[in-house]
Amino acid sequence: MIAVGVTPHMEMDRVNGYRDVMVWDGITDAHSHFDGALLNHYPSNNPNRMNVEPNTVAYMVENINIQSAALKRLEECSSKEGSQIDLFDKTKVTKIVRPLIEELHQHYVDGENKAVPKDKEVKAESPIDLEDWPSIHLDNGKTIKTRLLIGADGINSPVRDFAYIDSLGWDYDTHGVVATLKLDPNRPNNTAWQRFLPSGPIALLPLSEEYASLVWSVKPHLAKALKNVSPADFCTLINAAYRLPHVDLQYMYKQISSSPSPDMPSTTLQDEYAWRENTATKSLSDQSMLDREYALPPQVIDVQENSRASFPFRLRNAERYVADRVALVGDAAHSTHPLAGQGMNQGLLDVECLSKLLEKGTMEGQDIGNIHLLRKYPAERYWRNILMLSSCDKIDRLFSNDIAPVTWIRSLGIKAVHNMDFLKAEIMKYAMGIEYSGDFRH
C-alpha cells in the first residue's frame, strides 16, 4: 500500500495499528502472548520492510477506507502522472471469449490422448496474434481485448472458469459472524483477543479507541441465531464467550437456538450470564477479580447498527494460478480460513509479486501475457499460499475439538510457544508478510 502510493490517501484516523495479540485455549486456558515489542529484539532482515511502525503487529483498516484510497490514487495517477486508466464503475463482466483456449479445451475433452495440433500450441516465440487475446464483454455493451487478463474476481472467479482452471478444496461447516462492537471506554484498546473454543475461534480486533471488529466462527445454525438476537443479548453472548467455560456457553447457545429472541425476554439471557459469571468468580478476592478482568478483553457494551453479518468459510486453491494470457490473484486463486486474518494479506502479496514480474517483463520488452513469463509468478507464490492455507486449516482442526489427549498436547504447544520469544517473533513476521520480498533479480 505504501509502495504503490495508496496509504497517503487513507483516512489515517481510521487506520489502527495494534501492539499485541492474546491467544488462548477455551478448554484449558493455556495462553500465548504475541507482543509487538518482541520485533524490536528480533527485527526483520528484509530491508524493504523496515517501515513498519515499532511495536505494531498488524493494522486494522476497513474495506471502504482501502477502496476509496485506491480510487483516489488511481485518479492521481491519471491526472498528475499521465497514466492512461479507464475505470468502469458498477459494470459487470458478462462473458469472456478466447477462441484458441476454447478450441484447445474442446480438443482435450474430445480426444484425451490426442497431441495438440502444432498450429495450436502456445509458443514463446509465436508472433503476437491479437485475434488470440481474451475479449472481455461488459454489461455496458463494451468489449475489451487484453494482452493479459488478471482475475481478481473472488472465490467464484469467472476468469478462472473461463481459463478452465479447476479450484480444489472444501467448505468448512462453519460461518463467520462479523460485527463492529463498542467496547468499555475505560480500558485501552490496542490488543487483539482470540479465544479458541471447540465451536471455533472468537476474535476481537481493535478498530479504533473504542471500537473493535468481531470475527466469530460458529456452526451455521448458531450464526443464524446470533444474527437474530437483540443487540443486548448479542453483546452478552460475546462477553460470555470470552469468560465462561465451554459447557456454560453450550447451555446459552441452546437457549438462543431453540427460542428465537423475539419470544424471549432479553433479560433472561443476561441474567443467566450474570448468574454464571457470579458463580465462577465468587471465590475470588477483589484484586484477583481485577487481575482476571484485565487478562480478558474489555467488556462489549454495544453493537453498531446493521454491522452484523455472516459468511461461510471455505478452503480453495486453484490448480494453477496462470494460463496463457491469464493470471489469478487473491481469492480467485486461493481462499483460506480467516482465523489468522491472512486472506487479504495473501492477495496483496500475490499482487506485489505479479506486479514486480510484469514490471521486469516490460523493462525487458517481453510479452507480459506470455505463459513463459507468467509461470514465474506461481513459482514464487503457489507453495507459499499452500503453506498458509494448510497452516490455518491445521490450527482449525487442532482447536476444533475437546478430546482430552488433543487438548493436553495443544496446551503444551501453546505454553511452549509462549516461552519462546524468538519463535513468537518469527510467527509474527510470517503473519505480517514482512519476510517475503518476491523480487525477480535472479
Ligand SMILES: Cc1cc2nc3c(=O)[nH]c(=O)nc-3n(C[C@H](O)[C@H](O)[C@H](O)COP(=O)(O)OP(=O)(O)OC[C@H]3O[C@@H](n4cnc5c(N)ncnc54)[C@H](O)[C@@H]3O)c2cc1C
Ligand atoms: C468473515 C471473514 C473475515 C475475514 N477477515 C480477514 C482478515 O482479518 N484479514 C484478511 O487479510 N482477510 C480476511 N478475510 C479474507 C478477505 O476478506 C478476502 O481474502 C479478500 O476479501 C479477498 O479479496 P479479493 O479481492 O481477492 O476478492 P473479493 O473481495 O471477493 O473481490 C472480488 C471482486 O470481484 C468482483 N466480481 C466478481 N465477479 C465479477 C464480474 N463478473 N464482473 C465484475 N466484477 C466481478 C466482485 O464484485 C468483488 O468486488 C476474511 C474473510 C471472511 C469471510
